[in-house]
Amino acid sequence: MIDYVRSGKSDSSNPSDNAVSGADSFSPTVEVSIDELLSADSPRLFGEDISHVRALAESTAVIPPIVVHRASMRVVDGMHRLRAARMRNLDKIEVKFFDGTPEEAFLLAIQMNLARGLPLSLAEREAAARRVIASFPHWSDRAIAARTGLAARTVSAIRKRSTVESSQLNARIGLDGKVRPVDLVEGRLRASDVIAAHPDASLRTVARKAGVSVGTARDVRQRLSRGESPIPAGLRPATHAKTTSAVTQVVAPPRVEQVPCSGDTAGVWAQLSKDPSLRFTDAGRALLRWLSFAAMVPEERHSMLNAVPGHSVEAVRVLAERCAEMWSLCADELRKRGQASA
Template structure:
């Protein structure tokens, strides 16, 4: 909000190390990150500077600018970060407080206060997108009720399985599960008697007698297109270059069956063998990537 810092530009002018590329919003050609580096290059009389382009709406470009400037370089002031949070709340009201906090460099509690003071405390009954890209209800009452029913019917389900189905966080599921085990209401402050009804509340005492079904019972995995949509909403992928490359590659596999058939029909007879060989080579690379990712998950 205070503009560029001449002192920081002078520091970059005297810096002997190679500076990272600036980031530019391709549709508008505005600098997202690196104005001080650009000014330093101009003072040094350089005609060219390394650039990485960002393709996307201006709202996402602003988010990337804020996220970049809290990670390195001249840090944003607290006033800058709070002002940025106000803009992100206005442009991305569906994002959770924790998600906005992660890109603006302030606490989730501060984001909640800013959201409330701006009159944007309510999500209109819709869910909010968390840091993991999943949508969760802004009112966890219904999610707690559903989690309570799932735990009673199938105590063998994991926290993540229940959280995914109920649209709440695993920690909230853990709290519901602990309350069930202690014979308490699944909602805090004793509200569940009103919201869940006497029938659901009465099952607390008999939960131990219910049969346990296998943890794999929830159903099959969601289709690839649904998974890719969740990945697109994840800021950890959207706002870094490697993540965007991955999303572009995965997006190629969302083609409909008829589109794949058109591609097959378009391959000329004298190139079929070569294309088939490349397709198998691509498949092997995807399998190698899957193995590396799974190995990293195990090590983590």
């Protein structure tokens, strides 16, 4: 009875786990009857190169061990060597057994073919990537590219053409094993919501709650502090408005969600005071200080007016009227801005 136990098992959910490609992933070398072995589930589209098989068969060198998937007895790596052994009329061949899922075995076959032996063609690598995407849809483009010998952009294009991936996936696992959102815009919007609700939260807390990296959380906070959109221009959807010109296209400004405004001025001011776009800029903080006077309750207003000495009543009245005019102009300008963005 053959004893073949794999010394370490990989976690196929995590592309940062390299157990499937390490030397300690296989059993000790054993001799196995050639008749027990099945053809490989290979990434090669056109089978073995017969000239390479003949060259191996005619060589006097000892045939190195092949890798076989334990559960199915299919060859993972070494079909050229197996056929060469048959040409030599050998009954047995040295084998290292791999214990894993069929999907892991195929992934290992790709990696071993890329690492040595006859190179895989571009068509073969792209076909392999399609299978890996179907087996591991939660892996990032970079993680799959690293396993298939392709560029991440090529994997991304293959993924877009594929109909296998579930539309429910909203995050993928990268080469480093970290989970990141697929929709970068949604992640940034979640981060901005977290910052608005918890302006004093640490970057790590924001990143964890929003499901983004710490670097993205930092960038979102810095953008909000400058009064900018949390979404960089390159990530914003290109919404074009129709114009009378056949050549010129005007990008419609994004619709801004307005802060609800009720008759409760104190409540509106309290909501505005939590806005990071105002809290984290000098101009925003100055505006909040000015608006805080509008949020006064009647008792506070009467108390302030009673504090005005008789000889300063006229001066305070003039300043109050001028402030009222200034706020009226501000209100008119903001009303026009609101109508333009509606």
